[in-house]
Amino acid sequence: MDIWNNIVLGFSVAVTPFNLFLAFVGVFLGTVIGVLPGIGPMTGIALLIPITFGLPPNSAIILMAGIYYGAMYGGSTTSILVNAPGESSSVVTCIDGFEMAKKGRAGPALAAAAIGSFIAGTFATIMLMILGPAIAQFALNFGPPEYFALMFAGLTVVTSLAGRSLVKALLATTIGLAISTIGIDLQSGVSRYTFGNLEMLDGLEFLVVAIGLFALSEVLANLADMRQAVMERLSIKGGLWLTKEDWKRAIPAFIRGTLSGFFVGGLAGAGAAVASFVSYGIEKSTGKHKEELGHGAIEGVAGPEAANNAAAGGAMIHLLCLGIPGSGTTAIMLGALLMLGLQPGPLLFQQQPDFVWGLIASMYIGNVMLLVLNLPLVGMWVKILDIPLYLLVLFIILFSFLGVYTVNNSVQDLLLMVGFGIIGYILRRLDIPAAPIILAMVLGDLMEQALRQSLIISDGSLGIFVTRPISLILLILAAISITNPYWGQLGAFFRRIFGQKTAA
Amino acid sequence: MKAQRIASLTFTALAIAYLAGAFFIKEPPLRQQLGPDAFPKTIGVMMLVLSLLYVRIEFQRQPVKEDDERAAIIGAEEKLSDYVDYKTIGIMLALMLGYGLAFESLGYPLATFLMFMAGIYVLDLKHWKRDLIIAIIASFGIYFLFRYALRVNLPIGVLKFLFR
Numbered sequence: 187m188d189i190w191n192n193i194v195l196g197f198s199v200a201v202t203p204f205n206l207f208l209a210f211v212g213v214f215l216g217t218v219i220g221v222l223p224g225i226g227p228m229t230g231i232a233l234l235i236p237i238t239f240g241l242p243p244n245s246a247i248i249l250m251a252g253i254y255y256g257a258m259y260g261g262s263t264t265s266i267l268v269n270a271p272g273e274s275s276s277v278v279t280c281i282d283g284f285e286m287a288k289k290g291r292a293g294p295a296l297a298a299a300a301i302g303s304f305i306a307g308t309f310a311t312i313m314l315m316i317l318g319p320a321i322a323q324f325a326l327n328f329g330p331p332e333y334f335a336l337m338f339a340g341l342t343v344v345t346s347l348a349g350r351s352l353v354k355a356l357l358a359t360t361i362g363l364a365i366s367t368i369g370i371d372l373q374s375g376v377s378r379y380t381f382g383n384l385e386m387l388d389g390l391e392f393l394v395v396a397i398g399l400f401a402l403s404e405v406l407a408n409l410a411d412m413r414q415a416v417m418e419r420l421s422i423k424g425g426l427w428l429t430k431e432d433w434k435r436a437i438p439a440f441i442r443g444t445l446s447g448f449f450v451g452g453l454a455g456a457g458a459a460v461a462s463f464v465s466y467g468i469e470k471s472t473g474k475h476k477e478e479l480g481h482g483a484i485e486g487v488a489g490p491e492a493a494n495n496a497a498a499g500g501a502m503i504h505l506l507c508l509g510i511p512g513s514g515t516t517a518i519m520l521g522a523l524l525m526l527g528l529q530p531g532p533l534l535f536q537q538q539p540d541f542v543w544g545l546i547a548s549m550y551i552g553n554v555m556l557l558v559l560n561l562p563l564v565g566m567w568v569k570i571l572d573i574p575l576y577l578l579v580l581f582i583i584l585f586s587f588l589g590v591y592t593v594n595n596s597v598q599d600l601l602l603m604v605g606f607g608i609i610g611y612i613l614r615r616l617d618i619p620a621a622p623i624i625l626a627m628v629l630g631d632l633m634e635q636a637l638r639q640s641l642i643i644s645d646g647s648l649g650i651f652v653t654r655p656i657s658l659i660l661l662i663l664a665a666i667s668i669t670n671p672y673w674g675q676l677g678a679f680f681r682r683i684f685g686q687k688t689a690a
Numbered sequence: 691m692k693a694q695r696i697a698s699l700t701f702t703a704l705a706i707a708y709l710a711g712a713f714f715i716k717e718p719p720l721r722q723q724l725g726p727d728a729f730p731k732t733i734g735v736m737m738l739v740l741s742l743l744y745v746r747i748e749f750q751r752q753p754v755k756e757d758d759e760r761a762a763i764i765g766a767e768e769k770l771s772d773y774v775d776y777k778t779i780g781i782m783l784a785l786m787l788g789y790g791l792a793f794e795s796l797g798y799p800l801a802t803f804l805m806f807m808a809g810i811y812v813l814d815l816k817h818w819k820r821d822l823i824i825a826i827i828a829s830f831g832i833y834f835l836f837r838y839a840l841r842v843n844l845p846i847g848v849l850k851f852l853f854r
Binding site for chain 1: 727736786805813814
């Protein structure tokens with residue numbers, strides 16, 4: 187079978203000592219990032235991109251993917267022991283995880299999180315292996331109009347789920363798109379919004395914006411209330427392993443979490459945070475012990491932790507098969523791959539099978555490594571929290587500057603980065619989400635290209651987007667995802683109108 | 691909600707400026723179906739409409755209840771606490787700007803060392819001996835690591851004489 191050849195090829199790439207080492211470094215750093223409160227996977231990957239510059243693309247993505255799912259794992263540890271989620275996708279884990287820890291059951295909670303993550307990560311990798319080539323094959327038929335519609339849909343789905351207010355999230359998206367238009371327009375050679383500055387001709391460097399908006403704004407947010415921060419930390423008492431009763435309750439939750447996470451958070455593009463909330467909702471409505479949820483039920487840890495990892499794996503399908511990021515973190519990975527001169531997409535499976543299958547194989551290996559790293563060594567990870575916050579802040583500043591400087595050797599980039607740090611912090615205070623900005627910035631260029639190529643094909647008619655079935659479906663999807671918060675209002679509106687009519 | 695109001699107006703101004711800028715984009719020598727100004731104009735209009743909506747929300751209605759419900763459903767990032775230590779933020783921002791400006795002229799090792807020590811001075815001086823060693827590793831240690839292990843030459847600036 188073809189798959190077997192590919193798996194063999196993949197492992198032959200992934201099992202070289204160097205790549206094994208990188209996978210280990212990736213999951214290790216990822217776990218550290220996940221454990222540290224304040225640095226999420228997005229910030230972590232953005233900060234670590236510069237180390238990948240010297241690496242072949244193959245090894246670079248193995249490292250980045252390791253950081254990505256490592257961070258997903260690590261996030262649960264602080265949720266359970268400190269009640270401080272390492273990132274948004276482990277917010278729900280806090281609810282029951284911290285309750286379990288308070289009852290002296292931190293061990294089983296950590297074990298359930300790790301095992302759930304392992305099962306979900308492995309499942310997502312298997313699905314990537316099975317579905318990936320098929321999706322890529324299908325996507326080969328896509329022309330520019332389909333791609334445009336796909337990116338448009340991806341952008342709206344992610345935006346519609348970001349932050350508290352749809353208007354603000356959409357505004358963030360348009361800001362990202364606007365940033366992407368800065369610099370020389372590659373199709374006509376005309377410069378746009380450069381104000382005569384030579385360094386601006388290349389556009390704003392992706393890393394400058396990403397690190398500014400995420401890492402430095404994080405620094406500023408930490409500095410703002412540093413002197414008030416107090417953390418309550420629980421220690422691990424008793425065994426780490428699950429009892430028979432725990433297993434009986436956790437396994438169904440693992441399965442439900444994995445499936446819902448993979449399909450909702452991964453394939454549908456809703457993201458890991460949403461996936462974990464959906465999974466918690468499922469446990470709350472269907473679980474046998476639903477009345478215990480919120481008071482330290484193991485399902486409340488097992489389900490969401492499986493779900494966020496399954497979603498993270500699912501998001502890789504979009505990135506690899508379609509070349510379109512389905513989340514903020516994968517957007518940063520796409521940006522990094524583009525910087526390395528690699529364009530992910532359906533052709534990747536055909537042209538660079540060693541890249542794709544090497545990554546897939548390394549994901550299996552990385553998941554096993556994480557299980558080994560996390561369960562016995564959980565005590566060590568918790569010690570990371572002893573690093574004083576002010577040193578952490580200084581190191582984030584240091585790595586931000588180091589990373590951005592090595593891209594172009596430009597001091598102007600450094601100052602711009604600080605500027606974006608300030609902007610990022612202000613946006614946070616205003617409750618405007620930053621993830622859509624990055625996603626739109628990465629997709630903006632590609633969207634504009636696809637749009638213009640489409641119009642060349644159709645000789646200037648926008649009808650091309652609605653006459654081709656796939657792009658029409660995608661655009662309808664986008665419309666649904668953006669309007670769905672208002673359906674309730676619309677319904678009420680119509681009911682009022684029709685209600686009045688019948689009354690009259 | 692004063693900050694939100696100012697922000698909404700700022701975004702409107704920004705959108706207008708961006709949209710106006712789109713009209714100054716030069717025509718390319720070769721006419722295309724969609725010129726280089728079409729995409730920016732579309733974005734500019736969208737941005738303007740959205741920022742006007744933002745203005746409307748902030749100036750007309752009371753803070754909306756449904757927004758918080760939305761946050762509960764999808765798990766939006768937690769809100770920042772209202773307490774802000776502007777003094778620390780201001781000093782650290784100035785420090786970062788200085789670090790950026792000194793990055794090439796003073797060179798990476800010296801600039802980093804100074805930034806670190808200044809940061810420690812501002813934030814927490816209790817363990818300064820331990821932190822001094824950490825600062826030396828972070829500045830000179832990383833410089834040598836990059837120079838000899840990763841073969842990346844970071845700027846050395848005024849310490850050039852060390853490598854003569």
